[in-house]
Amino acid sequence: MTGIDPRAAVNRAFPDRNVASVSPVRRGNRKTTTVVEFAADPSVVVQTASDIDALRSEAAVTMLLDDATSIPVATVIAGGVAGGDAYMITERVRGDDLHERFAGLDPGRRREVARAFGRYLGEVHAAATFERFGDVAPSGEEWAADEWPTEAQSSTLAVREHTEPVAWLRRYGRAALDRLPPAFDAVAARIRRRLDEATADAVANAAGRDSEPVLFPWDLRPGNALVDEDGVAAVLDWESPMAAPAALAVAKAEYLVVDWYLDDPSAERAAFRAGYEAVRRYPELDSLSRALAIADTAVDSTGAVTNPRYPELGREAAVRFHRDALARTV
Incomplete structure (x- = not known):
């Protein structure tokens, strides 16, 4: 478990949005992934991890590829450190x-x-x-x-x-x-x-x-x-x-x-x-x-x-x- 709750992460990034639901997603061994849905705004994906350096590096690489390549990636909306752990918020991409x-x-x-x-x-x-x-x-x-x-x-x-x-x-x-x-x-x-x-x-x-x-x-x-x-x-x-x-x-x-x-x-x-x-x-x-x-x-x-x-x-x-x-x- 990581030290920051996904709700706290989205409240920090979007203080005016009302959270409707929080749904965990099983993905990977190193971090926790959660889909957060809002009452009136597009849903987002929140990833949290105790390894701050790893998630920070992932955020930077994702931003670089989003800007410099044609690779479809989930756009990074916000990220940082809170509660001793890292968080990254991206757009939610739908697909199989x-x-x-x-x-x-x-x-x-x-x-x-x-x-x-x-x-x-x-x-x-x-x-x-x-x-x-x-x-x-x-x-x-x-x-x-x-x-x-x-x-x-x-x-x-x-x-x-x-x-x-x-x-x-x-x-x-x-x-x-x-x-x-x-x-x-x-x-x-x-x-x-x-x-x-x-x-x-x-x-x-x-x-x-x-x-x-x-x-x-x-x-x-x-x-x-x-x-x-x-x-x-x-x-x-x-x-x-x-x-x-x-x-x-x-x-x-x-x-x-x-x-x-x-x-x-x-x-x-x-x-x-x-x-x-x-x-x-x-x-x-x-x-x-x-x-x-x-x-x-x-x-x-x-x-x-x-x-x-x-x-x-x-x-x-x-x-x-x-x-x-x-x-x-x-």
Whole structure:
């Protein structure tokens, strides 16, 4: 539970509005999401979290993407700190959970969605680049205040601390590999050896010909999107952003968008890549980037093995799915 009630957050942002109802929504492990409806105004979504830095970074990234890209996001209306916790208020976007709909869409529409996700990721990478790898956060005194700004540009975001590229990649990879349960030990050991042998050249290769760190939305997937009759209605949850090699970000999104759902995702993979290439050159995906992206996806922040497909696979089948995908990379 967080320390600020959603009603208190909306009363702070909209003191003249009358709250009609407050409905919790189950979404994610790190924050609490609530739909607040008013008597005479459009409803909003309130997110609260004890991790102030994480929600503040998500707010800034969402504002940047809303302003600088064509990606449909939920517009941030207000945000800040109260009761020792963070809150963010956005517009409410209506639509169906794309996770539940994606595999069942007709092939043409499914390819359109995959192409859209590729374009979204290309636009993210074009919107923000950095001088080094690491966690991304908004900078400036206004972001340290109890009430946050409602606009952000690429210059707003900065990497929190300097980390050498090889050290960053090893830290990221080891964290992902260490979360894997014993069923992954054999393939994880092979990936760990390859990671330990990584050099500065390997890190540069992990970003293709362009080693410039780009914004890494690590959870860009259908499960964080809504769809309506016109296509993707909104992409949600831009939390805990990082600056990372482009190939790592592309490999993870490709795995989550196409491999996750389909027995033969070749057409959707081609559409995803075409969408990205409509914005910028597709990076060369080396085997280490693929392996680390899959390892980081296979287990969630609570330590549970994630469940691909829809309907979702059970744990044993999910372990086989991720383990086979890792084995193919090494």
